[in-house]
Amino acid sequence: MPKVVIHYKGQRHEANVPTGMSVLIGATMCGLEELGFGDCGGNLVCATCHVRVNSGTFPAMKYDEQLVLDTLPQIYANSxxxxQLRVSEDCDVEWMGARG
Ligand code: FES
Structure with missing residues (x-):
């Protein structure tokens, strides 16, 4: 299973996530959902699952995802x-959340 590494507030979390599951599921496996990540349950509404992708390969962004990103106060080239990110290989992300 691919390893998902999540950096959040200076701490490193990691989980082995089954191929095809989302990085959000990886956050749940790390116990991070209790901090308010993924409020809408992955329905592309809340923007609390905003991450910056440091490494890993994911399908191109769809229009609906870009619309949600555009609601944030700040986004980055790797936001x-x-x-929406289905895991297919090891990856590394920084969790930004809805703060942008
Ligand atoms: S979990 Fe709400 S937009 Fe991703």
Missing amino acids: RMAC
Whole structure:
């Protein structure tokens, strides 16, 4: 299973996530959902799953994902929504959340 590494507030979390599951599921496996990540349950509404992708390969962003990103106060060239990122290989992300 691919390893998902999540950096959040200076701490490193990791989980082995089954191929095809989302990075958001990886956050749940790390116990991070209790901090308010993924409020909408992966329905592409809340933007609390905003991450910056440091490494890993994911399908191109769809229009709906870009619309949600555009609601954030700040986004980056590597910004994505973790609920939309299906894991296919090891990856590394920084969790930004809805703060941008
Ligand atoms: S979990 Fe709400 S937009 Fe991703």
